[in-house]
Amino acid sequence: MFNTFRSTIRRPLFVFFTVLLTAVVTIFPIVSSAQEQKPLRIAIKQETGNLDLLQNVSALSTYSLVFDPLIRYGENGQLEPALATSWEVSEDGTKLSFNLRQDVAFSDGTPFNANTARWNLERWMGKPEFAWIGISDAMQSIETTGMYELTINLSRPVPAALYELTIIRPVRFLSPNAVDAEGRQTAPVGTGPWVVTENNNSRTLLTRNNNYWGSKPSFSSMELKVVPDELARSNGLRSGDLDIIGGDWVSPLSPRRARTMQRDPNVAVVAEPGTTSILLTFSPKSPLLQDQRVREAIDLSIERNAIVAIIYEGFATPTTNLFPTVIPFSGDRVVLPQRDVKSARSKLEQAGWKRSGNQWLKDGKVLELELMVSEEALPGSRRLAEMIQGQLSETGIKVRVSSVDNATIHDRRPVFQYDLTFMATYGAPYDPHGTLANLLLSGVDSGPDGKIYTNPELDVVVQSALNAQGDERIIKMQAIYNWLNANMAVSPLVSPKRLWAYNRRVGNFQLPATDYQMPGTDVTLSE
């Protein structure tokens, strides 16, 4: 009888708990998803890293989400206030005064003021490892003239000083409480719109900084997913695993893929004029390229429009200018030359080369050049090299394409161990001063980037332009471009467009001002 009682009470209890459990399991995720929106998911090509402002190890684009500069690089190179609300440069260019934004705090609660700003600037200004930044090299002292007033005194004028303050690293501001006893950064704590909550080799998770001084993001979290493969990224975007992909430094999108994705109704592709140029550079040490006429023959053999159509799928502009127009002081536009194999051949004849079959000979030597490329360093460069090889072979110039890895190209570039190679200008916000100083001045150590071209005459022209101010700067910058053209020192090929893509979940998508920055803070999300 007792057993019967137990079984009669057990059955309803069992049914009740089963129903309850099922209900909880089904309803809970619905409730929680209603409260918590899925984060904005952006693909990144490599892991973020520790975001140390003084070390060259982390991915550049994530910094802009966490750290703010004094001045921001805006559209078309306009300077916009960030942590400084206004600024003034003295007439002689040696004194920069800033009025700092008030009521700003780092995400750990530490207030931002002239003292914290000065502490930050002193961490890198005047240090030898940051001598590549003009303002750091010329820094004499940093003064705080009030709670929110700061002055930087320079030993010489640095015309690009304000632009230098817009770059990503090391100029942005870190909380003074985020360093250890030796002054090394311990955590990425800034004043920016986002706070890093999780950071590993597969993703970086950021949550909204509710104390952010600017307009706060409309959604609460952002996930940066590491997807190294380009095809996997575009598939992820189409399947809805990712919301935004693109940008040279964030997660490059190839022109081919962009073209394919344009036909997908669920994906929007954004193609905007880029700030970089792809250059075919001549080694100043190559014996075969010492004669300017050989360089001119090469330039005349190149068909830039075909490169744009085939390699860039139309997402580029053919150019013979070092910088695209969006870069300040980029100079007068040079008319695009027509490909002219006949003239190219006559240039070679003038230079003393004799045609024999489909090759050129001089003193028993064949005109054969090595074109060094690295897919890792510049995606798509091997195919571009094959195309140039084909174009030059019509003139009879033999090209040997040597495909090397990233480390090799970084070793061989600085010592000019090649005849021809591809290089890219740095792009906004580093240009024009960055490319001109680092890639054209022979005395500046540009590390693995190498040089576009070097010549003692060119050094004088570049140096004088970099030191010029006001209207004189425009004229002297033009003098650099004229020198490069007159001496055929470099063959700019194309200016690729900036390519991004996002899915329909993302609204109000706006490209960041430079590809070194991350988009997404202004966007809206719909489910």
Added chain:
Amino acid sequence: MPDSLKLSSIAKWPWAVLTPVLLFVAVSILAPWITPYDPAAQDYSAVLQGFSQEHWLGTDYLGRDMFSRIIAGARVSLVAMSIVLAAALIIGVMVGSFAGYVGGRTELVLISLIDIILSLPSLVVALAFIGIIGPGYWSMIAALTMAWWANYARMSRAVVTSELHQPYIEAARVMGAGHLHIFCRHILPHVLALVVVYASADAGALVLAIATLSFLGLGVEPPTPEWGQMLVDGMNYLEQYPHLVILPGLALTLVVSSFNLLGEHFALKKVPKGLSKRRLGILKKRRAREEMNMLEQEAKA
């Protein structure tokens, strides 16, 4: 059973397995004459075309004729494969036989070296070697040779060690034959008989390794057409123009499988077969006849 079916069909037409291999060899030898276009010639007015009368297998992203490139690619793959195989065989047989013949400490050192190389995957050895000497056609050949010779060395050494103790070697030695004579006359044929068979089975794997290295950008330099490189170039266009990937992939599959079939066929020939009753009868009769002859001769004497 599919296995017995395959074996019996091969047994019926033993030369059938050679047909695809011979076809590829013929194509690669005749490549310069049978390609309708220069495989490196770019034509921007005819990029990414489908199958047509002008271009049987279409064109690639630079307007190059796919048919010509695949044929020229066969030549590149087979020539590189033959060079690597020959070099690996020469080095392997020499080192292995020397180790086996000399014996003692020399053998121990050499066999340890061979074991070390064999313990690493051959493609990893090749990649490391290219990492040191830099990419290019000849460094690819050198790297693959470095990765492949140890296999043959080990086999050669095993054959030499076992043959060395056979009575006929002792006999030759007693008759005053020199080391070189003994090795070249009596041992080398045994070594080659085994090693060449295995090498023919390796040919397919080598073609694939060459394509793999070129796929990684470490092999043949452009504009020389190579199947692995054609595959990687086609990857960009996979969605809209899959033939750019499928065609070189298909060519690669055909060559690799036909070489594997050939290797398998040779390997089967080396396996000792059980004697059939009829054969046993013939042998017994022959033996009896020989004994009879001997007895007759003895009686005469």
